[in-house]
Amino acid sequence: MAPATLQGAERTEASPAMEDPGGRTTEQWSPTSEELASVRTTVARLKAAYPSVDADTVEATVKAAYDSFRQARVRKYVPILAERRSRKALAAGSTPDVTGRGER
Template identity: 90%
Template sequence: MAPATLQGAERTEASPAMEDPGARTTEQWSPTPEELASLRTTVARLKAAYPEVDAGTVEATVRAAYDSFRQARVRKYVPILAERRSRKSLAAAVGSAPDVVGDAR
């Protein structure tokens, strides 16, 4: 860009952001019915995989993982990503390697 095209343009930190109709506006994560069912399935699976961890801790870990993706535009992969993040956190809490289901590496 030529310097002349930027003359007179004001750059401020407080410029209004463009509204995104797909963005979630709430701070708190509110799951869709499909995500809620997936969350329950994930919690049940992780309770079985980590029986030494308190059930409340497993639920909190899964909710935190889902919450970390609350602004994701593509929601299709959130359950998979949240479960992987939860497994990694729970494995670190019990001091073992993460048990990754379905990872054929």
């Protein structure tokens, strides 16, 4: 940066530090209604894709995947990332239904 743009940027002990508006807080994260709908959709899709896996296992896998992204600042891609993580975990224990109809 040019020296002129840095003028006045020095901090003194008396000046408060600026807060990071995108910074993580210690508050408990709570999903939005859109995220909850996305979780339900993901669970339904994966139950159909992995009919040999217990429904509770699918739900727990999806919940754990979403939970791993709870501190993500950019929420837009969390559903697809969580679904990919869930599919990878479920594929380690079963074969997915590639027809998409849930039939075996």
